[in-house]
Amino acid sequence: MSNNWLKSGSMRAPCISILLLCEEHTDYLWIKSVLETQDDFNVAVHWCATPDDVERCFEQHQYQIIFLDSAFAVQDSLTFLNYLTVISDHIPIISFGANDENACLQSTFRAGGADYLCKQSLSGWAIEKAVRFALFRHESEKQLTARTSIDSLTGVVNRKLFFDRLNQCLHRAERNKELVGILILNIDDFQCINENFGYKAGDELIRSVATRIKQVLRKPDSVARLSGDEFSIVLESLDSFYSCIRVADKLIDVLQAPFTIEQDSIKMTASIGIACFPETGKNAEDLVKCANRAMLNAKDEHGNSYQYYNKKMNSKLSHNLQMEADFRKAIRNGELRLFYQPRIDIFNNELVGMESLVRWQHPSRGLLTPDHFIELAERTGMIVPMGYWVIDQASRDLAQMQAMGYLDLICSVNLSFRQFLDRKLSETIFRIIFNAGVNPSSIELELTESTMMKDLDATQRCLAEISQLGIAFALDDFGTGFSSFSYLHKLPISTLKIDKSFIDDLESPFDSQNIVKAVINLAHNLQMNVVAEGVENESQLRFLQKNYCDQVQGFYFGHPVPYDQFLPVLRKFYPATKLSSL
Template sequence: MSEHVGQSLMNPDQSGVRAVSCTEDNVDVLAIVKSHCDFLWLQHLTAAESDIQLYWCNSIPMAMDILRKRKFDMVLWEENQFDGDKDSFLRILSHHADAPVIALGPFAEERRARSLILAGAADYLCKSSLDASLLVRALRRAWYRELYRLDFEMREQLDSLTGILDRARFYDRLHQAILRAERVKHRVGLIFVNVDEFRTVNQSLGYRAGDILIKMMAARLRQVLRRSDCLARVGGDEFAVILEDGQESFSLINVAKKMANVFEQAFVVNQHPVNLTASMGMAVFPESGDSADLLLRRANQAMFDAKKEHGVSYRFFNDRMNRELDMRLELETEFRQALRGDKLDLYYQPKIDVRSGEVVGMEALVRWPHPRLGVLTPAAFIAAAERSSLIIPMGYWVLERACRDLNMLQTMGYDDLVCAVNLSFRQFFDRRLSETVFRIIYNANIDTTKFEFELTESAMMFDRDYTLKCLKELTHLGLRFALDDFGTGYSSFTNLRNLPISTVKIDKSFIENVCTIAEDATLVSGMISLAHSLSMTVVAEGVEKPEQLEFLRQHNCDQAQGYWFARPLPFHEFCDFLQVAGDLRRLRKQ
């Protein structure tokens, strides 16, 4: 569904819907009226009310289908849209909409209005006497009555101690979430939480203190969950969370981690600190079960598996997921140890001047010599580093090691090389980024103009104002910035214009087919021309064939890197590469 102001969901001449934008604060009204002119008239009557948004549908079958797929806050129904028993149809419509239905009729008939209201209509409005004031008042009155009913219903089904959903309401929510997921082919995640040894807390501190602890736990859990996540108390010391639209199982792990952090800090009851742990079981629809009962049983079973471990723990029901979770947690632990123990390594891939063939710089690329798995590239561990926030200290480690190696290169006579270092968007989470970068480079006694930071567009999108501030501060220190993977982001041209970028790197996916696909050749040629018009240097990534290099030379690309020249090399091999390249250059001059 399109949700842009003034855009239709379907064309007026089709059996469909026309709408304006909607947000969480809007009252969304489905207007089932035959004529598009009538819809525009209703829209005009509500134009002054920015929170009332009308959607048009001119077909009863289409309306019923839409109501099955989407929730509306209210329905405006023109009764002559149905030729049969209108009272019976109104009951069916109200059931499908699960929202107030206001009937529109051509005449002001008291008996007709009474009949429809008794059949379930929230109100009856006569089109011939309808004006803006009357329509808005009827809509708001029906909406406020519905809010009151929902609030009363909710209060009746909340856990009296914690104020969150009780078991009955939770079970209904889980069932409805599964039905929605079935329709749209999504997944539903369930996390079942049991507080370990809570009985001993009740026995030692008393049941009143136990109730206070349960309330405190519920409050903390609510703080770390999203508004869309459904938290419920399903037992004396048990909680459950429903997560909808989970596209990957690891999103459950992220939520479980946040919930585990809730128990890191002691709970203070009557000035007594109480340390608690919890066991969590996770299950995913449809992999772990295709019904609310089965999903709940599987999550409960996984929770008991988690209890076999010490401290706060969580497990998947699915064995494959458990194996993946174990491998991921083990990899994160090993990576943390490798970073702290200075067990990482830095490789360098040379950048070549396309015209002269000389080495003009290099890109620093981190590698992890794993004792069991061999040398790992960032693809194997960068996600773990970002999830565990190790990406920030790793980024500074890379910069320090690059400074050390660049210093050695300068003592060997390679004074003009520019070293490029990748900067993750998560490093912008560190509010002392500029200060730390300057300190590392200053302490290494390196010319800042010999460094270039490569950023992806995701880094640009993080807190744009703060990012721009950091980039300007670092630019004033002499550092340069390159936009990595250019051509793959949705806002590349905006970034080129507004950010202090001096280099663009054309993504290797374009270079790969530049000699075989005309569209890619046109795109690469255009990117080079655009960057040059903005006085920027262009670097082509992923050059693996001589014909690719020749194409770049013909289109005046500045620099290239890729396997045609060299793979990423350990520092000592990179030094050998520079030596051979220098010897060849001297031979050509003779």
């Protein structure tokens, strides 16, 4: 807005629209007359005589300034002044009344007013001066707010201005009986993007995400950046809750296309939480809190998904947040445990290796299997340090076994996709194995089909680099993913592991038998070993022997157990003739 109306001069200034709130018609006529007779002071005075009509006035007109008789709302004038500040979008409010200025000025400021004038000393010059100064200060504050309330990286509003605007939006919605939607959008795994492409690329990605979000929104809608990788979207005047769903779908679609940042093509996913006014919450803080809880729930869907808040999420989220807080301390407090399950050569019944499986000795919940914490480890990024802990502990345990004479054991360790995003993966693995003093060829890293297919090119590069260290790779849960057969020859994989679900069904439908036979033949044709997981009875074992499966693991030979309990299993199945006399 131009501030020409602040200046005196010979040219007629733009009209200043003033709302006068006073009950007495004589006061209205008097102040209107005083204002309109001032030279070079072009005003249009609108009168409101009762508090009940105030909101209707704002629906019908826009004002630059408000004059408020302190007796207008008799019960609590300061509370009413504060209310006016909110519904008027913080335009200047000048109060006037019978009390002395010195007595009322500070309380007026605290309630959001711009000035206070005593009725006894009111004059045309005093009113004009107060109006000009209030408008000048308001314009200066707007310019300062614009500089301090806009996110410098993206150009969208920041957290502070977002909450101010949301409060005003909710007040309008309450007055007009309208629906408002709040969406919290969080970029998944943004820390990994920063670590792998650099913080400059991360900033550029944030800018590009903000641009794409704005492309989806209508003019009345607004977007804010709440934190490093989190945005909030306010959707006003909605027809129904389904309008939020449509916008969420559009956001997911527009963010799925790769981002070209300098020379890199970056794929990202986002999780969105949705909350609606007035159904979900009555104020800005509650709505944002609920939308944030829904967003965290959406992260369980592993990217590019959204969730609408419901009350059941409260207890689930509280549980998840507590588990997350506990897990962040688990590695530091030494609460992780490594269990081992034997891998047996199917024809000579000899132990050839073991799979390392992580457990969490929770201080109050007891021993937890991975299904209780792997998802939260993935979501929080703790899967990376946990994965390195597993490799380190497995290497140390393997070194002790080799020191006892068990030299040719293979120890397999699971890798997650998050670890593949760590550019120091091969360097870190080599350092861990070197420090433990084990031969790299004794370590086999397992990855799943879903992990491999998330980014085949990146997986291919990473496996090629690690395989140069002499480490072998196994493809776990084979047959449960997609397109694996066409990509097997591209990756340095030496072992296929048949998923337990196919072994479970060997005794019922013939389809599973045919699939298992096909996988065994495929592996052998590609010069790979094949391991059947989940073998629990002799019938399954006989079928696998008959079809020349190489190795098996499962409860039939042993449950996963800690290192000290695994040693008797090792002695039972490891051939004495192979035992070194070291």
